[in-house]
Amino acid sequence: MQPKPPVHYGDYLQLGKILDAQLPESSKRGQMAHDEMLFIIIHQTYELWFKQILHEIDSVRAILKLVPMPSTALATIVGRLQRVTEIQRILVEQIRVIETMTTLDFLDFRDDLIPASGFQSLQFKLLETALGVRATHRLEIEKQFFQSRLKPEERSTLESASQETSLFDLLQAWLERMPFSQFAEWDFWSQYATKVEQMLHRDEQLITNNPNLDEKVRKMELSNLNTTRETFLTVLDASRWEKARKEGKVRLSQTATLNAIFIQLYRDWPVMQVPKQILNLTIEIDELMTTWRYRHAIMVQRILGTKIGTGGSAGSDYLKQTTERNRVFTDFFNLSTFLIPRHEIPALPDFMQIEMGFSYDGHKL
Numbered sequence: 001m002q003p004k005p006p007v008h009y010g011d012y013l014q015l016g017k018i019l020d021a022q023l024p025e026s027s028k029r030g031q032m033a034h035d036e037m038l039f040i041i042i043h044q045t046y047e048l049w050f051k052q053i054l055h056e057i058d059s060v061r062a063i064l065k066l067v068p069m070p071s072t073a074l075a076t077i078v079g080r081l082q083r084v085t086e087i088q089r090i091l092v093e094q095i096r097v098i099e100t101m102t103t104l105d106f107l108d109f110r111d112d113l114i115p116a117s118g119f120q121s122l123q124f125k126l127l128e129t130a131l132g133v134r135a136t137h138r139l140e141i142e143k144q145f146f147q148s149r150l151k152p153e154e155r156s157t158l159e160s161a162s163q164e165t166s167l168f169d170l171l172q173a174w175l176e177r178m179p180f181s182q183f184a185e186w187d188f189w190s191q192y193a194t195k196v197e198q199m200l201h202r203d204e205q206l207i208t209n210n211p212n213l214d215e216k217v218r219k220m221e222l223s224n225l226n227t228t229r230e231t232f233l234t235v236l237d238a239s240r241w242e243k244a245r246k247e248g249k250v251r252l253s254q255t256a257t258l259n260a261i262f263i264q265l266y267r268d269w270p271v272m273q274v275p276k277q278i279l280n281l282t283i284e285i286d287e288l289m290t291t292w293r294y295r296h297a298i299m300v301q302r303i304l305g306t307k308i309g310t311g312g313s314a315g316s317d318y319l320k321q322t323t324e325r326n327r328v329f330t331d332f333f334n335l336s337t338f339l340i341p342r343h344e345i346p347a348l349p350d351f352m353q354i355e356m357g358f359s360y361d362g363h364k365l
């Protein structure tokens, strides 16, 4: 067998291809705009990071499909999701680099780019889809624009990606498999409902007896409290929750939501540490994605003002709309609604303390 030739840095990293891949449009008309190099390199850098994020999210999705999941797999998921959040922080921070380009610098080559646009970032759309953005949920203009601007092969890649189970769906199924929404030997949820009612009653008393409130404000505060009560009643009632789901007010199933509430309430117990981290990292990913969208929208406003984008959208106004609309894990944030003070949380019965604490061979450690 021939000895393997020594690996060479530049060959291994394919630097020939990567460093020869900056072809400014402005130089094609013989007037190279200085900042177009930055514009190309920053987009390429983003696309490389998108590739890495997709690699991590795809692997996490593959692990979540394993039922039952090996016990150590959860730690792998945590490590990879943490890596995604670190990359996202760089993606947000990197916007500062593009902001060193002024409007006049951009106008030197903007028209050369039309009709190319970030709409056509297939990897960004794949990432949104992998996380759980659904085509039906996208803004009408967004659907039309990016669908018509993608190449046919890109459209079919996106189409098949949207047939795959998203991170949202897999996390939901994982939460649904947890045993916390019903216990044969412990009626946790009725104890929880009692504590909630006591908490709401105390709030009601505080508002009713507050001498500093005028009647109008008191009425408004009581009505807000009633909305909170309705929210609790909804989460504890399967048919109400299903109705709210059909109306698009919530997305996560009731069983998954109840189990996630249980994890968040008993998050300090050893068995809950890793599930809690997974919930928190999911929230973090959504928050950083939303932060990136908003930072991008504000940067676009700074550079374009109210001009339309090269892809023909309303520019920063459009981007601000997708910032909120394309969020996937809002229900994970809203779990906080259902938390009650630590001292009110029902105490775990003995059998649960063994199950959820550090124990070996049935003995507490």
Ligand code: HEM
Pocket: 042, 043, 046, 047, 098, 106, 116, 117, 118, 119, 120, 121, 124, 142, 296, 300, 303, 304, 308, 309, 310, 311, 312, 313, 314, 315, 316, 318, 319, 322
């Ligand atoms: C001068 C800098 C930039 C400007 C003026 C700009 C402008 C815009 C505008 C106006 C849109 C809306 C679509 C359109 O009408 O074209 C858009 C979309 C987008 N841009 Fe940028 N952008 C800039 C830099 C970047 C960078 C560095 C990235 C990194 C990958 C990026 C990624 C995207 C993505 C992924 C979308 C689609 C977002 C969505 O559909 O929700 N943009 N951009």
